[in-house]
Structures are given as C-alpha cells and as structure tokens.
Amino acid sequence: MDETTFVKDATLVPTPPMGWNSWNTFRCYDLTETVVLGVADALVTSGMRNAGYTTLVIDDCWQDVARDPAGRLCSHPRRFPSGMAALGEEIHARGLRFGLYLAPGRKTCAMIYDRYPAREIGSFGHEELDAATLAEWGVDYLKYDWCRANKGGTGLTYAGAFERMAHAIAATGRPIVYSISEYGRSRPWEWAGELGHLWRTTSDIAPTWRSVMRLADKQHGLAAYAGPGGWNDPDMLEVGNPGLSDLEARSHLMLWAMLAAPLMAGNDVRTMTEETRALLTHPGLLAVSQDPLGRQGARTTRHGKVDVWRRDLVDGWVVGVLNRGSCPTTLRLHDAALSLGTDAAVEQVPGSGCVVDVWTGRELRGGGDHSWELAPHEMVLVRFAP
Template identity: 65%
Template structure:
C-alpha cells in the first residue's frame, strides 16, 4: 500500500500492527550512543563490543541486541536512494558487520530517523544530507532486511522540519507499516522523548517507546527520569515497554552505589536494559553489576508488570513490583545522608510500632531475600548509604 493512499485511521493502525512476541520481556543489549556518540563510532568499536558481550558473560545473561546508533551512514544515499554505510569507519559494510554480529550469537540493531535529517546532523554537525527515512520507509526497510537487521531504533530528530508535514504518531506509523509488511521480524524502538505521551498511542506497533528526554551519567539525571515514570505502569507489559532511556552504568559520573541503584530502578520499572558503556574496558565491578542474576531476574520476570513507587517518607522511597512468584519491595535513599533503621525509627514490618514511635514503611515479604547479597532479609537491621537502593524479594 503506497503511503499516499487515503486510508482510515483504524485501517492505518491495523496495517502497522506489530508482532508482540518479539519482546515478551524488556529488551536487553548495548547501544553505542552514550559512550561513543557520533565520531567515536567505528567498525572496530562494534566488533570489539561484540566480542566483549560474549567474553564478559553479558550475552549469556540476556544482553542480545548490539545496536549501532547514529553516524554509521555514508554522507549521502546511493544512486538508487538506498542508505550506505560510512566507507571510512565501516569499510566492510553493514551486511558483513551484521553477519559478524550474528556469528557471535547476538542480534543486530541500527538507527534511523523519520524526517529528512538524523539527530547527529542536527546536533553533532554530521556533514551529511537526506539521511532521514521520509519518503523512503519501504526502501529503508528493504535495506535493513537485506543486511539482517533485527532491531530498529527510530528517533524523531525534528522530523516535522523541512516541509515533511509529519506529526506524532503518524511519522512512526509510516515506518511501522513498512516493518509489518517486511519478511523479517524487526523490533521497533521509537524515540520521541515522551513529548506526545507515546505510552498512550505506541502500543499497537512499537515494542518500546521512550518516555523521557536523554539521560546523562549523573544521579540528578537518573532521578529526573525516574520521577517522570510515575503513573505509567499500566501502559507497559509483555510486547510493549516504557523506555526511560539507556543505561549509564560504567560511565564516569555515577558512583558504584549510584550505578547499582540505577540498574535496580530500571529493573523495578521493567525498563529495557541497553548498556551504554565501553564494554571492552569495563571494570570487573561493572561487569558483575550488569550481569547480576538477582537484579536481571527481577527485570526479566515473565509476568511483565512494571513496578511503581508506592510511598515516600522524606527522602526515603518505597517501591513495589509484582512478580510471577511473589513480589519485590524496594527502599531507595535519595538523600546525601545514611539512613539507619535503628536510629531513624523506621521499620519494614507493617505492624512494627513500638513505644518509641516506630513507623512502618511496608510489609516485609514472606521469606524475603536481599536481591543484591542473596542473604535472608531482616526487618530491623538494614542501613542505606546515600543514594543506595535495597531490593527485597519474597512471596
């Protein structure tokens, strides 16, 4: 069906309907943007990252998508209008690179934009022209299929500029229709930064949708994005996920405690886990965090219910996520001071009120285990460092 055909809104959505089975749990993988942005991206980086995903145990832990973000493209389309890879930084081309990624047991992701320009052209002075998919959606999908792409990040990047007439959600529906007609299944990740409340309209055809502006490697940024997720849980579930952006674990700017809390919060939010650090040079501490089985089991729980903040006591927050075999309670210390159960007069037990005025925060799960340490949890003996999160899993 050509894109200029007049169709009803209902028919348009039907032709763009996704295969929900492609993302039964929040997708996991790695994306190049946070660490390498535009000009640090190359074939060497991608192949080294693919090897690191395997050698580190991340692939086996579930990080299956290797997503190459903006700036992989040549400066212009080919004579037939097809996208080409940058010949200097990707000399072997994308089909060959996709084969290398697949040979390592990984899945291949690429970046496109729905307008005339990509974000790097706008914000990183990438000296290219007409790299956006506007008017080329079907051709670009055919190119992706020919290269063996499994995952598409589709980034708004002022898609309404240059006389395109595009708007939300129409710009993304155009690509979704082309993907739905493709002979190869491709996960669709859309990014319009939460500007048009995509959680209300993207679920029919996208597998994940950005709910926020871009993250950076700071505690302030992590907290800003977390706060913006309040009230969105009902829109997510198997096949379609709220996406508060990629992970900054392992990048300079977060302390080890903050990085752990960041990952725990994304797990509680049932958010996609897209690592954004240099996997080739990461520390053992970062590798152990990213592959922590207890946190990833919460993230990938098959029930697919997004967790929520359920209470606040000053700078101490209580989170809860339902799981297929129980639930997880999270305590998050947002303050710059230590929080001690004994000294601050608080307890996890719902009925814990004594003569000293103990205040109950939440019910301790039956058989509760500290997700981070694997040890049995106590209601009375816990202590949180500044910006630390504690997860307690039980029935």
Template identity: 70%
Template sequence: MSAANRDCGRSAPRKDPALAPTPPMGWNSWNRFRCYDLTEEVVLATADAMVDSGMRDAGYRYLVVDDCWQAFARGDDGRLRSHPRRFPSGMAALGEEIHARGLKFGLYLAPGRRTCAMIYDRYPARDIGSFGYEDLDAETLAGWGVDYLKYDWCRAGGGGTGLDHRGAFERMAAALADTGRPIVYSISEYGMTRPWEWAGEYGHLWRTTPDIGASWRSVLRLADRQHGLARYAGPGGWNDPDMLEVGNHGLGEVESRSHFMLWAMLAAPLFAGNDLRTMSEQTRELLTHAGVLAISQDALGRQGERVARFGRVEVWRRQLSGAVVYGVLNRGRRAISVRVRDDALVLSDGTVLCPLTAESVDVWTGESVQDRKDLWSLRPREMVLLRSPAS
C-alpha cells in the first residue's frame, strides 16, 4: 500500500509552536559517539555531566540519543527495541533516568526501510526504519516518554518505498500528533528540497544543510548556506544548520568560539556534540556563556543575517528584543586591525563596519566597547559580538 493510500482521509497534522518558542538546546550523541560507541552508560554519564556542568541550567534540556540505539530487528509485535547489550535497561527506563535529572529525552528514527547507520556504518540491522510502521513507532516513542524526535531521511525513497520527502515527514508528523504527547519534531533532510518553504507547517526545526564536520571549512560552508533563509524562521520553527562541533578535535579555541557565536546569531538550534564527561573548562565556559546564549534565546526570535563584506571581513546583524547585535568576523588567515570611534567600529583605513553607541558592549567580555579606543587586533577566524540598545 502506498504512503498516500495509507493516509487517505487523515487530517493534516498541526504542530504546537509553543514547544519551541526559542531555538531548542541540548546534546546529541552522533558527532562524538557515532554508532558503536553509543551505550546506556555513555548516555547516563552525559546526562549527569549536563547537570553538573551547569549546561542544563543554562538551557540545554534535550538529550538526544541518535542512531544505533536499536536492536538489530523489531520484536514479534513489530515494535522497535533497544540494543540488548548496549542498552540493556530499555528505552523507557532510560527515559525515566533522563527525566529524573530534569532533562528531556530525544530519540532518532528514519522514514525509510533503513537508518543512516545501516547505510554508512554497516549497522547489521534489518527493517528498523519506520516505513510502514509510522503509527506504531510514534506510539512506542510516546509510551517511552520521548520528548523530541530527530527524523532523518537517509535515502528513504529507495528500496521500493516510493516515498517523497514532504510526504514522508508529514506522515510522521500526523502519527506524532495522534499520540497526544508533546514531542518536538526535528526534520532532517539536509536542505535538499528547500524544507524552509514547507517544513514549518509541522516541524519545529528543519535541517538546511548537509552534515557538519569538525573543521573551520565546514562551519563556514554551512553558515554561508543560511543566507536568504532568515524570513522562514521564528518562534515555533527554526532553520537548522546542524549540530555544534564545539569541543571536538579539529576546531581550535578561536574557531570554536566563532562557530558558537555564528550559530547564536543565526538563531540556530544549539545541540552540543562533544564528550561532556571530559570537556575542558574552556569548552564548558563557552557552551554556557550567558551573553552569547542570551542572543541565541532572544524572545523576538529573528534570525540574524550577513549584511556586509569587506574582503575577508564579514558583518552580521541580528535584531533582538530592545537591542541589536552586530557580529564582525575575520574569515581570513591573518589578523586585521579595527578601531573604535564614538559612533562606529571601523577598519584601520576608516571603513565603517557597524554603528556603536556609548552603551555598546562586547558580548564576550561584558565590557564597554568605548573602553577600547585604540587599534586592536581581530585574530584569524575570530568573531566579536557587539550589542547596543535598539535606537
């Protein structure tokens, strides 16, 4: 039976925008643990680290267990089961432990016959994709107390499914709605079908890019793909340029900070992807920086945009509730000199980068910008955020 016939007579799903009034924040297992290193012990230790590090209290609430949590086959009743060795307690019990720590529980599914790990990591499972099981899988997740679903395309149109992107994601949206449980719905199809134009009807966030990698080149490539998308995001639904690589090998201190600041300016969901159990104090301080997170979580919900470019120097702007923040990014490999005037930040040749007022502050340091009247250096790949009251 085709997906269209299975849904005949079914009303279009309606999401609850109140589930994501600001970009969701949390942690996802994939970037650091991928498939075979993902275990119940890792997840629970990460949950403890989210609490102990202050991340939970800073707003990181969703702990998302990505692909490879599943047993290699469904049960006789058709239901998905957890991997018996790596998740012996089961997903309902895992969810209870996560909730007991004041966190929310997220899981991964895929709409086709296979998941991404089956395709790319040789995960030796069969029939654990949700094709033909959408209602049962949604019901199962709701019964386990799941609060967040990452639904990942993973070539779902292959294998004779006949699925198209929009139909597949709408089908799961309807199944989730029928459970009656409030579940944040993350649509992951990598920006292939311009999801920002349609996914907002029933998704709370939608991927706009291919997967991120732990490199400065990848960060810039994904940031560049966000231009022109700001008008599609806002309270209840968000453009998603993928998870954070902050704290992972491949990004230096300055690059990690600029990556984090860019995602905050983009009103992007913030899902840490590092090992929280062993992260450095430097990484913890970055991920929990109150000034940057205040920009990310601003209630106005307007996505920032790049508004000017001068060689390798970019200027970004985001309107906030009662304020405006400018981001100046040195994309190049050499330091540049900038200077503070009473009314503007300028390059050493006098080119105006952004306006300033007497109340403008450097978001990272919390200090007045006017205290830095002399020439100062913006390091290679460094971003600075300058916040001023709205005029």
C-alpha cells in the first residue's frame, strides 16, 4: 500500500460522536449477544437513538479465545453464537451504527486485566486482515485500544501502531470512524488528528466525582486541537452508573457538552431511571454538545472552588459555572452581568440579546434579575445570543 496516499475522511464526524459502549457496565464476561440486542432495542425505545446516540460499540471480549486457521478473528461461540456479521445486521436494522473493539499489540486489555483466556487476538501482524474483516462485517466504528501494545517484542510505538491501522482501514474503502485510545500518554492531540476521528486524552474514567474532575482538569489547554473532523476524548460517560449522584451526573454531562467531547453512554440503558433517560436526551445540553461550530470550550477563570467555562457557539456562546466545593454558592444575573455571590464578575450580558438557562430552558432578560443557588458539585449553563 502506498502510505503517501492516506488522507482520513474528516466528514464522518462533523460533530462529536454519540453512542453507547459496553465496557463501563458489562466489562468482559457479562457481555453477550442478548445484552447487545437488548441495549440496541432500549436505545431506540428510550429515544436515545433519535436524540443522537446512534453508534453501538461492543468493547473487548466479543472475540473467541483464538483466531481461526486462516488467522481471522471470530466471535465468542457461546456468548455471540450468531456471529458479528449477523449481529451487525441486527444493529443496522434498528437504525444504529455498529462499533467494535480491537487492540494493536498481541493482547487486548481484558487479557491483561481481566484474565481473559485468549491468545494472539491482538491485531499485531494482522492489521490489514482485521480491518478487512471489520469492513466485511459492516463495522462503522473502531475503538483501537493500546493495552501495552509495545510488549511481547512488537517494537510498536504509540503513533506508529495507530498509523498502521489507519492505513489498513483506508485500504478497505469502508468509511469507519476511528477511535484512538492510548490514554493521553504520548500527547495524541498533537499527532492523532492526522489519523483518527477521536483520541483519548486521559486514563480511564470511573463513576466518582473525583474521577470526573480529574479528567476535566486534564482538558485544560487542549481546545485548539479539536474541531469538526477530530475530537479530544476524555473517555466515556458514567451518567446513570452507581457512584455519581443525579446532580453530579448532570454536571458531568454538562462538562462533556462544554468540552465538545464524544458522548458515549456507558450505563445499562435497558434499566435506567427516567431521570437518567431525561438527562441523556436533554435537548438543550445536546444542542450545546453538537453545536455545528465545533469549538471546544475552555476553563476561563477560577474563583476559589468555582470554575467558569466558556464555549463559543455558531449563534452565540455558553458560560458554565461549576461549584466544585463542599459549600453552596450563589450565581446572580443582575445589571447586565453574571456574577458570583462574592461579586466576582463572570460574564457581561448583551443588552438586546437572548439569555437562556440551558437546563430549565427558561429565557432570562439581560436587564432583569435572576439567581441560582448552586449546591456542591452543581453546574449551571447559561446560553447567550448577541
């Protein structure tokens, strides 16, 4: 293959990808064909598909424990008896895109961390065959996960390993969204945009407020590297998973919307509460997330335990105020300014423009008064139109 001809298809992700990934809830041994089809049905009936969560990604452990005699990957015969091509057809029949997981070394992450009893199911030495297999199965999205790919005598480097698969995908001729997952170790925002459509900027997320804050902090300074065609990825959503309160889950989603981050739900959508469903499909938050300008937001100031974020939109901008502390604080709209209870100015309000509380949808007049009592870990998004 002539590698000089490679150009990624940036049109596949004009806005941050949205969908669902199996790992956070089902991890390895609980992942089955029945689970996947149940999730696919729930994405439709819950309204999540129509809200934009259109890609269903089957993460690690879908594979059989060994390749077939021709070197091809196969699905696990007990947990995925119909095979991945047939499963992909079922996913497509529900109006969803089909995503799968591979790893560039000799092992996948489940082989390392979950004692998955497989051998040589990593893609090292099989890149073109694996990419062709995915294309044959109708795969639309690939998560390619580092998983110590440089071990076992592969000689792989971060950028080199992901470049190999980028060229292999291109050779198939199938449009496949390419998710690069190396956990931000080699500053992928500086090189991955030439190869992939999204790239992890952090280690794995956990369903705790501390984890959400740690990952959000690591996005500081990365906004310039993202935009239509390629996105910084601070990992999947933990919305709806035990460990975050409803309020923390709302702030988590608001932050990811401000960051123009991919929104890959990781909860069990078959059994989620109505509160979780309403949050994940909230029209105002998703409008911020999917704004066509594609400008990632950034933290602009800090006032003690309160962070202020701003994101430019195609028709204005949005300001996010997050109370990270353990005590309540007050945010006020007064005299054409948005300010904290300490009178610290946050944003000037355009005199003739529209001001909207994104969560409630309430329109606020720039010259009027309004206040929010922000509980600990609560975030407010205020949208401005000039």
